Amino acid sequence: MICLVAAAGLTWGIVALVRRQQYIKSLRERGWTFVNSPQLDAVARLTNPPFGIGFRRDPDDQITGHTTSGRPFQVIEYSSGHWKGWVGMVTLSRRLPELWVMGGDTRPRYGVEAAAMPSPAALGPGWQIGALDPAYAAEVLTPQVCNQLNGLAGGMPGLNLSIDSDQLTVLDPPRKDVEQLGPWLDQLAAVADAIDATPLDHWIQPELPPRFSFYHHPDWYWIGVDDSLLEVTPTSRSGHSHRTEDVIRGRDGDGPPFVAFTHHWQTTRTESYTDSEGRTQTRTVTENHSEAILGFQLPVPMPELTVAGRSFGRGISFESERFNDQFKVTSPSTKFAYDVIHPRQMEFLMASSPAPFRIVEDWVWFSPGDHSQHSIAHSSRFLREFLAGIPRFVWRDLGLSDAPYPRLDPVSPGS
Template sequence: MSVLVVVAVLAIVLVVAGVVWGIVALVRRQAYIRSIRERGWNFVNTPTWDSVARLSNPPFGIGFDRKPDDQISGVTAAGRSFQVIEYKSPYWSGWVGMVTLSRRLPELWITGGETTPRYGVLAQAVPAPPQLGPGWQVGTMDPAYAQETMSPQLCRQLTALAAGQPGVNLSIDGDQVVVLDPPRKDLDRLAPWLEQLGAIATSIDSTPLDRWIQPEPARRLTFYHHPDWNWIGVDDSLLQFAPVQRGGSNHRTSDVVRGRDGDGPPFVAFEHHWTTTRTESYTDSNGNTQTRTVTEHHSEPVLGFQLPVRMPPLTVGRKGLSRGIEFESAAFNKQFAVFAQDAKYAYDVIHPRQMEYLMAAQGRPFRIEQDWVWFSPGEHSQPAIAHCSLYLRGFLGRVPRFVWRNLGLPDTPYPAIESTPVG
């Protein structure tokens, strides 16, 4: 038998095996979905954003590309609503199970056994109750809230849940008790697991926590610890005034976010996409010279903060080939290049205390153009926006009061803060 015949036979076998495997997987999936519905539960192949709109703590509330997938929902024997859903983002992917609480409460994180805290969590670690035993961790933004929530009854329920799985990764997210990695493949295990989760929710509901009730949030895509950020998605009108690349064609925006942090300036952030074409020559298989059109796709992150008043042009960036304005600090001059049309204005704004801040914060380059501050963030991401927001807030808070008054404001719009972002 020739080599070509062997290769052809193997290819046919692989194709047939693939088709058979696809059929088996489809049959198994349909049987799984049928079993879900026979229990009185619902199954949605492609759930909408409403399925996770109320959730803002990790793994939710982080990143721009968030994808809910297969969803199981229903009611426990005690009448408590639940859902088990697949969720994917750039920072985490997997399955999540949750049951509903009677109140919206602050975030609380509880991990035990063979698990680790979730990516992006900003909570403070506090001592776990001794009833839980070794290996448990508790995180919160307010230790008093954690102490009131971690009742002996809740500790018993958590211990019971941990007995049936290698690790527990649980949180309170608004009016949901959320646990990662539910046993969703085995419905005979999933049903009692959900009842255990319901018992945990009952323990929390029975604890007097009304003073911790949180307000109802807007129904929109949320960002963890950034309640005033709003997801826009697409807004090509931004290209009319933002300092983007103007060459090429097919200009568009994606992942547009607007918002602000506290008393800082409002921002707009997005990814700018465009294409360019060029003609190149090549030699074909016959040795003839031909030409072809090549299309290249480009993108750049754009991040701008709007100021309450127009300011003179000023650029603050890393030291490069251009020297920039020389300041009295040799260490600052070695790291930074500052450019301004008015050197005196630059000296007023970049004073010794400001230089110390800029060197400590190590922020991204930025330039002030009229009433906007435009950053070179390096990437379009939630951490980059948050870092630049805090970095700029610290910079503006150190601009002297007389500078703002000279620009026409009665006083500084940004009181001084001591926070210094790192990285």
């Protein structure tokens, strides 16, 4: 029986291999290129989901070429921590802001932060539109573009399309049937033709550096590994085999620059045990450990200050008992703590529930619990507002001429 199962598995494997070779041959006969293991560069500059999300990004089989009209295209298999599938795309003549067009009951892509917009009459009922600016969406979706979108959707229920800089991308293209894929790409190119014919030059976006990109974080960049950080960051010093993984640097707008990564290390211990014959033996046990490191660099050193959730013991006492019940603040300078954690700052902290953080000289170190795009972005937004809430006189006492982070919202003259 086992032999029969093994033989059947071998036969199926041979059949699958032959079919794959025939499929690749049919692609090349069209003048297209097939790459079995493309580099990350193939999708690194794409930022709209499913691209631009998370640290795990794996392109696989890739088909490239030109449509009948000569427009470059790419059809690629892609997987991340949140999605796996195929994406088809053609190149636009301009780099444009993000736009989402979804037909039927299509679910929005994971991580999309665009706002829902009214669907134009020319597109008809049953569509979902998303963009950051309603005026932009209205200018793109001309009757000519809508007509081409309806034509593309006619052969593809549940169309999920996006403008991603100079790429017009669609999830789940009909890539299995080469005879169907060619006409479908031509129809997608027709949508691109209609968008290119629309006067949108005033929406052209700046070209981003050719690097591992992040959705809505243009100034973040991927490094990967930088073990020199282990010497200058507050990582655990115990154990051995220390290494960094998924190192990210960047900043958000005018906020402070950050470094974030996962620190891995091992500890080894010897333990005794009793074997099956009752004899005492020893063995070496190696355990793996990891921690998330996230730090933001300040423009000037500050007195040490720690803000964390309530734990055993009490920190500095503030006038708000509700705040004292929620947070433990410690600092060798009580005056500095009172100057920074004023009543408005307390309200902000209680509303924000940040990860524990500690100011050490010119760095703010967070304990985010996990190393993720979301945790970095959350702490980045929080810290920018927290720093903006520090009074001007504190910054001046530290040697700056003025507050380096202006408030993000209007305040009364006396605040």
